[in-house]
Every structure is written in C-alpha cells, then in structure tokens.
Amino acid sequence: MTAWRTKGGTAIDTTRPLRFTFDGKAVEGFAGDTVASALLAGGVSVLGRSFKYHRPRGLWGAGVEEPNALVDVAGAMPNTRATQLLAADGLIVRSVNAEPSAEKDRHAFLDAFSRFIPAAFYYKTFMFPDWHLFEPRIRQMAGLGRLDATLREPSFAEQINHHCDVLVVGAGPAGLAAARKALRAGQRVVLCDDGRQVGGSLLHRAAILEGKPGAEWAADVAAELRQAGALVLTDTTAFGIYDHRLVALSQKGADGVPERLWRVRAKSIVLATGAIERPLPFGNNDLPGIMSAEAALVYLRRFGVAAGRKVVVATNNGLAYETAEALAATGAEVTVVDYRDDIPVPTGLRVLKGLTVISASGREVVSAVRLSDGSVLEADAVLASGGFTPTVHLYCQAQGKLDWRDDILAFVPGRPVEGVAVVGAAAGDFGLPAEFADGATRHFGIVAAWPKPRVKDRVWIDLQNDVTAKDVELAVRENFVSVEHLKRYTTLGMATDQGKTSNVNGLALMAEITGRRIPEIGTTTYRPPFTPVPLVSFAGVRSGTRMNPLRRLPLEREHRAHGAVLRDYGGWLRPAFYGEGSPEARIQLEAKASRTGVALFDGSPLGKIEVIGPDAAAFLDFIYYNTVSTLAPGRCRYGFILTEGGNIYDDGVLVRLEENRFVVSCSSSHVAGVHALLEEWRQDRFDRRRVFIHNATAEMATLTVTGPRASALVAAIGLDAALDDASLPHMAVVPGTFEGIPVRIARVSFTGERSYEISVPADHAAALWSRLWREGEVFGVTPLGLEALMILRAEKGYIVIGKDTDGTSRPMDFGLTAPLERKKTEFIGRRSLITEDAMRPDRRQFVGLEAADGKGHLPTGAHGIERGACGLRSTGYVTSSYFSPTLQKPIALGLIERGLARMGDVIELQHLREVRHARIVAPCAFDPEGTRLHA
Structure with missing residues (x-):
C-alpha cells in the first residue's frame, strides 16, 4: 500500500506538524490528523493483528465502524480506535494483540494452523483432561490491548x-x-x-x-x-x-x-x-490495503491522504464512483470493477462492468486482485463498497x-x-x-454481492472477531441456525463491533446455506453501548471520596490534639487509638484503663433517627424483631432489625423519649440504610400523616463516659439533670442541660461498664469534650479508641453487625427466640423465621471460643472443621479474636454449627493450613452477671 499526501485536507492544518511513535517508530502528521490518517499517510500498512489468527490487518474504515485498527496509548485508555484518536505530539502508540510489533508478530505462525482452530474449537478441545490445565495460558493470550499500569484516569x-x-x-x-x-x-x-x-x-x-x-x-x-x-x-x-x-x-x-x-x-x-459501508466478500478480503471506498474518500478529502497510486475500486453500487473520480483527479491510476452490467460509464474512468473480485493476493499487503473472468489486476489499494x-x-x-x-x-x-x-x-x-x-x-443502484458457501479461499465476514464464511458454514452444519446461536457460536457481530460491518453479510450467507431469504433469518439484538464508553464517564464524580464521601467527626481536631490515629470505619474517620508507640500496646492500655478507671469515647456516628407521631409505636413494632410498644417513656431497649429474609440487618438501642417520640440508634455504617428502610416501610404500610421520620445523626454529637469512675466524672461536669440511680437506672434516659444547652443522657453500655451517653448539639460538642477532659484529670480519664472498644465489647460477648454476623444470621442463632414465640404483631421477616431453613438444628450459632492448645489467640476467619468421608468440611468460623488485657488470656467469638448445644466441646480449627483446637464456651467472658453495669 503506497498511500501518499496530497494537497489540501479540510480537517488538518499543514502549518502545524506533529510527531508521535507507533510500535517504536516515528510517525509524522499534522494538527487535525487522527492516528489512523497519520499512519496511512506515513505508509504504515499493518496496524494490528487479528484476534484469533494474528493475521496482519490494516485500515478498513474512518470512524466508529473501524474493526481492525485498535491501538493502545501509553498513559491512556487501551483498545482505542485509531480512527477516533486525535494525533498529538509525543503520543506513544502501540498496536494490540502483537508482540513485539504489528509488522513482526511472533504469534503470526498461528495462522498456519487455522484449519485446526475454527469457530468454537475451544468448546471441544480444552475439556479433556481438565479445562483448568489450559486456562492460565488461554487467559494470558485472551483479549487485545493491555492496560497500562501507569494509566491515571x-x-x-x-x-x-x-x-x-x-x-x-x-x-x-x-x-x-x-x-x-x-x-x-x-x-x-x-x-x-x-x-x-x-x-x-x-x-x-x-x-x-x-x-x-x-x-x-x-x-x-x-x-x-x-x-x-x-x-x-x-x-x-x-x-x-x-x-x-x-x-x-x-x-x-x-x-x-x-x-x-x-x-x-x-x-x-x-x-x-x-x-x-459493507465489505465485499472475496478471498483474502482482510489483507492490509483493502479499505472501504467511503473511508478512502474521507481520508482524501478531509486529511489529504490518497489510499494508493494503483487503485482498484470494487463496487456493487453507484456511490463508490465519487471516490474513484476523486482519486483519479489526484493522478492515481484507478480501475473500477463494477459488479453491475447495465450502467452508464463516467468519462475519464476505466470501468470493468459485470465482473466481480474473486480473491486478493499479496504478502502482508494487497498487491493484486483476481477477477471473475480470470484476469489479474495489480493494485496497491483495493477500495471495496458492498452497499x-x-x-x-x-x-x-x-x-x-x-x-x-x-x-x-x-x-x-x-x-x-x-x-x-x-x-x-x-x-x-x-x-x-x-x-x-x-x-x-x-443514483445508488445496487446488485447483490453476498458471500457464497463452499468457496476455496478464506472469505472474511467479521474482521474484528476473525469469523470466516467457513465458520458460518460450520455453525449451520452443527445446527446452530438461529441467528442468536450463530452469533454466539462464531462470535459474529459481538464485542465492540456489534455487527456494524459484518452483520448483513453473515445473515446473507446463512440464508444462502439454509435456503431462506435474509429477512427470514432475522437480526441479532443490538445492545448499548453502540461504541465503548470510558468507565470514568459512568462513575462521574463518584470516585474516591466522591463515591463514598468520608464523614468526619465534629471533634476531629480535638482527637488529633490528643494524638489520635484516625482510620476509616464504615465511612467515618474515627480514632483507632491514641498516642505514639506500638499500636497493639496502646490499644491494650486503653482497654485496661477503661476497666479500672474512666474513659472517654466519641460515639457521634451512632444513628440518631427520630420516629415521631401517633402511630410511631405501632410502626416500630413492625420494624423491630422485638416488641417496642411496651417500652415506657424514658427507657431504652436493645433490639434487632431484620431483612425480609429474616436475616439480621442491624442492631442497636431504641430510646422512647415520650409517648409518641422514639430515637432509633443504629450502627454507624447503617444510618443511611436504616433511614431508607424506615422511609420505605412507612410508605408501604403506614399513614405518612401519623408517622414522621427525621435523621438527626449529623445534628447531634454523642460522648460516652465509661468505667468504674464514670458516675463521678459525669457528676463533676455540672449537668443539670437527675443522675442518681433511681432516676437514671441502666437502660434509661433523662433530659438535662450543659451550660444552658439541652442535652440527653442515657445509661447504656457497649463496654460492660457503667456508661453514660451524653448527646449534645454538634456545635457544642467541643465545649463538652473540653469540660470532660478538664474535670477528668483528677480521675485519670483516658481516651478510648475504636480498637480498644472492640476488645471491651468482645469480652462481654456483644456483637458487631457484619463482623459477628453474616448474610444468613438470624436472631435464633444468637439464642434470641422469645420475640418470635411471644410477639403477636407482624414484623419484617417474620414469615422467613418459620421456614424449614430457619429451623434447621445445624445452623451456625453465636458462641465464645477459647484456645485449648496453648498457642495464643485464635486467628480471625479460622474455620471450624469436621473430617468425613469426603474430606474436610467447614462448620463455621471465628468472627472476632483478641487478647484480653483484663482477663490476661485470648478470647474469641464465632459462628459454629450447633454451637449453643455444644458448650464445652473442643473443636478443630484450620487457618492457612495450620490446625488449632478451641473449646466452645459462652460468648460473655467478663462479668457474666452484669454487676459492673450497676457498680
């Protein structure tokens, strides 16, 4: 192919030259060129290798229809059509599916074995003895382009x-x-x-x-x-x-x-x-230098590039003549092979009427075509127009x-x-x-030029997916005669092509083979996207923190001043632990100090969703597994929210402030989900004029004072509230004021120690924090990070949703059966709790685990195993595991089959090929009587 630059080109600016590289070789062009037009003008004939056989391929089209010229660009998106990629100074462009280059591809030998790898050969070849033996190498060779590891979208x-x-x-x-x-x-x-x-x-x-x-x-x-x-x-x-x-x-x-x-x-x-424009079907019609006639006109008129000097224009319609005349006007030697017999011949053109192209020949690029009358035309470019x-x-x-x-x-x-x-x-x-x-x-005027069966030469139907006429014939022989079956069996019209250049020729060939008309064959389903779309477009601004905005505590500055190490917990940036040195040592110190003195924890992310109205109690009865309408004002109750499948979705403390006013306190990471769930079910079953929902989580900050000296510290900060045990027992709530600001004080605990949760408007949280620290110095107050809190709650056997539960956990797996047995009203998930699966005796149940082999704490995620005739079988796994500084021993929690009925049993655990032994015990390892909650 001896393409060359002509004068003109409406899309380019010849006063602004540019240079880029293709497969390591320099290519020159002008501003306005596409990579394809610059490569064509630079005499680059082979732009890529075909998908399956690694045959050399050149340009066919000039736009989105281009099936061959896919390229990778360093630092940019892979598998980009060269026809749609604007050339730019310094671009580093590589061909795809070729090593080391498109011109010299080490896998080109595969074409010699094409007879052994027809359509669907992999379905038949790689099943024996085992697909997995071949899979790694096949995956390595699959695909076209390669993602640049340095790509930064x-x-x-x-x-x-x-x-x-x-x-x-x-x-x-x-x-x-x-x-x-x-x-x-x-x-x-x-x-x-x-x-x-x-x-x-x-x-x-x-x-x-x-x-x-x-x-x-x-x-x-x-x-x-x-x-x-x-x-x-x-x-x-x-x-x-x-x-x-x-x-x-x-x-x-x-x-x-x-x-x-x-x-x-x-x-x-x-x-x-x-x-x-459709390709014309003839032998070796995929050789570089065989191009769409319409595309050649685009390159000539818009980019000033003539496709060749000795050009054959093969056509079955009248629209290709403008291309022929335009190229002839540049001085190219043009011969038109017109498949039609009775047509007027334009002056100045050599036209061969009533002949067809039988095959093309050439080494790497086209050099000649053989016609139906046996004659041979030399050509360095063949421009085809099949309609x-x-x-x-x-x-x-x-x-x-x-x-x-x-x-x-x-x-x-x-x-x-x-x-x-x-x-x-x-x-x-x-x-x-x-x-x-x-x-x-x-005038358009067209005659049929469809592919024929039983042709000796290979005729390419789908250039992008390496589908030949013989592949279509094979599909029919194997009874894949539905157009959708043909598509999947041969990959005709799949991938980014979506049948743009190949579909009708493939349908016509199937129609010929099966003795039907083309419309009887039908068409395949065209699916979006019409052409590949960058994933970043679908993501939009939803990437990084825009996808999942990192939520920050009102007291972040104060935590940093106390040396907090902040980490992401459920989308919140929260203190993991405080101070320098070994993280493990700091976490252990915080946990131990919370058991011996007093600690201050920021629980602001906990949900504070208010449910208000005359039907609020009935609404929450439906939402919760537990009955909540019997809860007295000023009291709290722990409960589960289930999915419709009866699985535990969230847990937390429900507070009844007044007769018709509740606060749903849910897990920090589930606030949005629980809020959406409440809104959804309110619309479905309840009068929206009698139930109102307000998410006050962001409005209120919550500081938790916990430990044996918690009551002394709370009394010292000057809260105007009734804090004695009679007025504020465990699981109760009272109103109060702090420096004239209304606050809410609740006696609830996630540590097993006497605890007070003080909720204050977020813009007054810093003042409350400062006062607690100032007054707490005399009591030796300690900051409590989330990692130490996880140890404290594990010592008590308190669960963390998503950590100690999985997508199948139900309340009965935690020994909580009373609501199901006693609750008379309907609630979310009720019917799912009485299914055969929910009642299985071998369900995984929540238990404590203690190491029984003296090898230290148990690995989180270690699986309980049973040995049987079929080998090892998992019976559950360790959900949480820590070293307890209070008990001076490892503790663990887990979900184990029939665990509640197997207290005291020693089971085997396996983790990373290491076998451990653990004893099943009660989940609560510290203060099982709960005396410290009231101390």
Missing part, C-alpha cells in the same frame, strides 16, 4: 442531566435539516454528533445545498442553531436509548475538560445516524422492529416507535433530503 467525569423537546442524533444533512426545522418551530433542540465538526457526509462528499457547498451550509446551520439557543454537541456519541426516551450521550474530553456523560430526556428523538447498512442500533434499542428492502439490500426501520423518528441514510434514503432540490445525488 481523570479523577472524575462530568455527568449532566438535560431535558429538551427534540434530540437529534447525527449532524449530517438530514440531522441538521431536522434540527433547524424543530428550532424554527419554537422547540428546544439538542443536536449531537460523534464527529469533531458537524456535517457528516457533507464534509467529504460534494453537494450543493441552498446554493452553498455542503460543508459551508452545515457550518451555517450549526451557527444558526447555536445562536438561537440550541445545544450543539460535537465529539459526542449517543450510545444508548433507554426507557421513557432517555438517551445517553458520551462526550469526549479535550484540553483539560473531563469526559461528560449526558442523560438527555427528550419529548421526541430524531435518529439521523447515517449508514455504514450500505443503515445504522439502526439506537432504533432497535428503542424496541423498533426492522423491515427488509430489496432495492437497497438492507434492513431499515419498520413499524413506528412512539417519540422516535428515523431520517436520512439511517432510514435507507442515501440521497440528500428532499427539500434540497438543488443538491445533485448520484
């Missing part, structure tokens, strides 16, 4: 929601005309196109519209649209139509602007998506059905879809819109 992409009256997809002549018509009718218009500028085919085909050259007319219409307030989006692909006329658009980023994902909801949609396939992907995504048209040999939109119109080439109209009477359009 933009940290976010913009996502924009937009509404309009009319969305026009495609800014060719039909789309521009439709957009202008809608705008002049007073409608709000959005026009999008995947090109860098509007115009579509007008940018490379000669046309006069309203007395102006096509490209000039397109620019003027776009200017009119923008000036009148229409939104005109270039470099923007409509990749999917979803329910209720929601269209997703992907807009490329440039010059520091991130990718954009547009979600456009339109009252009506106009699809002016154009058509894609045009309307781009109906979006129409089909909108549930449109297709009809077959014999006059253009293509599927076109059939029955109307409400709110969706299809115009222009996408509807099978390959001329200019009818209103432009002064626009001359060459």
Whole structure:
C-alpha cells in the first residue's frame, strides 16, 4: 500500500506538524490528523493483528465502524480506535494483540494452523483432561490491548442531566435539516454528533445545498442553531436509548475538560445516524490495503491522504464512483470493477462492468486482485463498497422492529416507535433530503454481492472477531441456525463491533446455506453501548471520596490534639487509638484503663433517627424483631432489625423519649440504610400523616463516659439533670442541660461498664469534650479508641453487625427466640423465621471460643472443621479474636454449627493450613452477671 499526501485536507492544518511513535517508530502528521490518517499517510500498512489468527490487518474504515485498527496509548485508555484518536505530539502508540510489533508478530505462525482452530474449537478441545490445565495460558493470550499500569484516569467525569423537546442524533444533512426545522418551530433542540465538526457526509462528499457547498451550509446551520439557543454537541456519541426516551450521550474530553456523560430526556428523538459501508466478500478480503471506498474518500478529502497510486475500486453500487473520480483527479491510476452490467460509464474512468473480485493476493499487503473472468489486476489499494447498512442500533434499542428492502439490500426501520423518528441514510434514503432540490445525488443502484458457501479461499465476514464464511458454514452444519446461536457460536457481530460491518453479510450467507431469504433469518439484538464508553464517564464524580464521601467527626481536631490515629470505619474517620508507640500496646492500655478507671469515647456516628407521631409505636413494632410498644417513656431497649429474609440487618438501642417520640440508634455504617428502610416501610404500610421520620445523626454529637469512675466524672461536669440511680437506672434516659444547652443522657453500655451517653448539639460538642477532659484529670480519664472498644465489647460477648454476623444470621442463632414465640404483631421477616431453613438444628450459632492448645489467640476467619468421608468440611468460623488485657488470656467469638448445644466441646480449627483446637464456651467472658453495669 503506497498511500501518499496530497494537497489540501479540510480537517488538518499543514502549518502545524506533529510527531508521535507507533510500535517504536516515528510517525509524522499534522494538527487535525487522527492516528489512523497519520499512519496511512506515513505508509504504515499493518496496524494490528487479528484476534484469533494474528493475521496482519490494516485500515478498513474512518470512524466508529473501524474493526481492525485498535491501538493502545501509553498513559491512556487501551483498545482505542485509531480512527477516533486525535494525533498529538509525543503520543506513544502501540498496536494490540502483537508482540513485539504489528509488522513482526511472533504469534503470526498461528495462522498456519487455522484449519485446526475454527469457530468454537475451544468448546471441544480444552475439556479433556481438565479445562483448568489450559486456562492460565488461554487467559494470558485472551483479549487485545493491555492496560497500562501507569494509566491515571481523570479523577472524575462530568455527568449532566438535560431535558429538551427534540434530540437529534447525527449532524449530517438530514440531522441538521431536522434540527433547524424543530428550532424554527419554537422547540428546544439538542443536536449531537460523534464527529469533531458537524456535517457528516457533507464534509467529504460534494453537494450543493441552498446554493452553498455542503460543508459551508452545515457550518451555517450549526451557527444558526447555536445562536438561537440550541445545544450543539460535537465529539459526542449517543450510545444508548433507554426507557421513557432517555438517551445517553458520551462526550469526549479535550484540553483539560473531563469526559461528560449526558442523560438527555427528550419529548421526541430524531435518529439521523447515517449508514455504514459493507465489505465485499472475496478471498483474502482482510489483507492490509483493502479499505472501504467511503473511508478512502474521507481520508482524501478531509486529511489529504490518497489510499494508493494503483487503485482498484470494487463496487456493487453507484456511490463508490465519487471516490474513484476523486482519486483519479489526484493522478492515481484507478480501475473500477463494477459488479453491475447495465450502467452508464463516467468519462475519464476505466470501468470493468459485470465482473466481480474473486480473491486478493499479496504478502502482508494487497498487491493484486483476481477477477471473475480470470484476469489479474495489480493494485496497491483495493477500495471495496458492498452497499450500505443503515445504522439502526439506537432504533432497535428503542424496541423498533426492522423491515427488509430489496432495492437497497438492507434492513431499515419498520413499524413506528412512539417519540422516535428515523431520517436520512439511517432510514435507507442515501440521497440528500428532499427539500434540497438543488443538491445533485448520484443514483445508488445496487446488485447483490453476498458471500457464497463452499468457496476455496478464506472469505472474511467479521474482521474484528476473525469469523470466516467457513465458520458460518460450520455453525449451520452443527445446527446452530438461529441467528442468536450463530452469533454466539462464531462470535459474529459481538464485542465492540456489534455487527456494524459484518452483520448483513453473515445473515446473507446463512440464508444462502439454509435456503431462506435474509429477512427470514432475522437480526441479532443490538445492545448499548453502540461504541465503548470510558468507565470514568459512568462513575462521574463518584470516585474516591466522591463515591463514598468520608464523614468526619465534629471533634476531629480535638482527637488529633490528643494524638489520635484516625482510620476509616464504615465511612467515618474515627480514632483507632491514641498516642505514639506500638499500636497493639496502646490499644491494650486503653482497654485496661477503661476497666479500672474512666474513659472517654466519641460515639457521634451512632444513628440518631427520630420516629415521631401517633402511630410511631405501632410502626416500630413492625420494624423491630422485638416488641417496642411496651417500652415506657424514658427507657431504652436493645433490639434487632431484620431483612425480609429474616436475616439480621442491624442492631442497636431504641430510646422512647415520650409517648409518641422514639430515637432509633443504629450502627454507624447503617444510618443511611436504616433511614431508607424506615422511609420505605412507612410508605408501604403506614399513614405518612401519623408517622414522621427525621435523621438527626449529623445534628447531634454523642460522648460516652465509661468505667468504674464514670458516675463521678459525669457528676463533676455540672449537668443539670437527675443522675442518681433511681432516676437514671441502666437502660434509661433523662433530659438535662450543659451550660444552658439541652442535652440527653442515657445509661447504656457497649463496654460492660457503667456508661453514660451524653448527646449534645454538634456545635457544642467541643465545649463538652473540653469540660470532660478538664474535670477528668483528677480521675485519670483516658481516651478510648475504636480498637480498644472492640476488645471491651468482645469480652462481654456483644456483637458487631457484619463482623459477628453474616448474610444468613438470624436472631435464633444468637439464642434470641422469645420475640418470635411471644410477639403477636407482624414484623419484617417474620414469615422467613418459620421456614424449614430457619429451623434447621445445624445452623451456625453465636458462641465464645477459647484456645485449648496453648498457642495464643485464635486467628480471625479460622474455620471450624469436621473430617468425613469426603474430606474436610467447614462448620463455621471465628468472627472476632483478641487478647484480653483484663482477663490476661485470648478470647474469641464465632459462628459454629450447633454451637449453643455444644458448650464445652473442643473443636478443630484450620487457618492457612495450620490446625488449632478451641473449646466452645459462652460468648460473655467478663462479668457474666452484669454487676459492673450497676457498680
């Protein structure tokens, strides 16, 4: 292929040269070039290797339809179409599926074994003796491009929601005309196109519209649209139509602007998506140098690159003649092989009528073609035009059905879809819109040129997925005659191609083999996205902390001043422990000090969701596994919230402040989930005028004073509240004030020690913290981090949801059966608790575990094992394990089969091939009588 630069090229600026590398070799181009056009102009014929056989492949198309020229760019996205990648100074571009380069690929030998690896060979070959023997190597060879380990995607992409009256997809002549018509009718218009500028085919085909050259007319219409307030989006692909006329658009980023994902909801949609030129089926039709005739015209007119000097234009229709005439005008030697017999021959062109191309030949690149009369034409470029396939992907995504048209040999939109119109080439109209009477359009005229079965040479149907005519024949022989079966058996039309260039030829061949018409074969399902979309667009700003915003405590500054080491716990940045030195030693000291003196813990992230109203008690009875309507005002009760499957979703303390006012205190990481659950069930079963829900978690900070000296410290800070045991016993709550600010004091404990939870408005938390520390110095107050708290609660056998429970844990697994037996009212998950699975005697139950082998604390995650005829079987696992500084021994909790009935049994545990022994004991290892809660 001896492509060369000509004068001109409307898309490039020849005063601004640039240079990049491809497979390590320097390539020169100009500003405005795509990587594909620069490679073509630079004489690079082999741009990649085929997916399965590693055959050399060159350019076929000029846009999104390109099946061959996928490239990787250092520091950018892999598997990018070279036709859609703008060339830039310094780019480092590599071919895909080739080592060390596309020109010299060490895996090229695979093509010699092609007869042994037809379609679906892997289904039959790698089953014996064991698929897993082959899997590592197959996975290593799978795929095309390789992700650059240094790739740093933009940290976010913009996502924009937009509404309009009319969305026009495609800014060719039909789309521009439709957009202008809608705008002049007073409608709000959005026009999008995947090109860098509007115009579509007008940018490379000669046309006069309203007395102006096509490209000039397109620019003027776009200017009119923008000036009148229409939104005109270039470099923007409509990749999917979803329910209720929601269209997703992907807009490329440039010059520091991130990718954009547009979600456009339109009252009506106009699809002016154009058509894609089909390859002609002949032997070796995948050789580099064989290109779409339409693409060759694009490269010539827009990028100033002629595809060759000795060119064969093979066509079964009239639209390829403009390409032939334009190349001839540059001085290229052009021969047209026209499959049609009765056609007028344009002057100045050599035209061979009624002949077909049988096969192409050449070493690495095309050098000649053999015709049906036996003659051979030398050629350094073969430009093929097998007709045009309307781009109906979006129409089909909108549930449109297709009809077959014999006059253009293509599927076109059939029955109307409400709110969706299809115009222009996408509807099978390959001329200019009818209103432009002064626009001359060459007659299309087409004859069939479908692939034939039982051809000696390999005829390529799907260039991207390496599917040949023989593969389709094999599928039919093995009875895969459904079009969807054909697709999956051969991979025809799969992956990013989605049948753009291959679908109709594949259907035609199956129709020929099975003795049916093409419309009887049907079409496959076109799925979004129409073309690959960067994942960063779908993520939008939801990446890093934007995806999961890190929540911060009102007292973060105070914690840092006390030497806190902060970590992420359930999305909250919380103190893990305080001070320098060994973390393990600091954690142990905090836990021990909490048992001997007094400690201060920040529990602000705990949920504080208020449920208010006349039906609040009945509502919470339905929400909770426990009965809560019997709870007296001023009292607290521990309870579970279940899923509809009867599994434990959350636990916590429910506080009844007044007759019709409750506070749901849920786990820190479940606040949003519990809030959503409450809102969902309120809508479903309860009068929203009688139950009100307010999430006050962010409004209130909660400081916990815990330990044997907790009551003395709380009394010292000057709370105006009744704090004696008669007024404030364990599991009770009283109101009070601190420095004139209302507070709430609750006697609840997650440590097993006497504890007071003081809830104060968040903006007064610092004052309360400061006062507690100042008054606490005389009592030896200690800060308590979350890691030490985990030891304290484990000593008491208190559970942590998600750590000591899994997705199958039910209340009975923790010995809590009374609510199920006694509660009369309905509650979430009730029916699931009386199923056969819920009543199984061999369920995993919550127990304590103590090491019985003298080897130290048990590993968290170690599995209980039983030995049987079939080998080892897991009977549960260790959920929590610590060394207790108070008890001076290891303690652990776990979920073990039949654990509650096996107290005292010694079981085997296994972790990382190490076998341990543990005794099943009660979960509470410290103060089982609970005397310290009242001390």
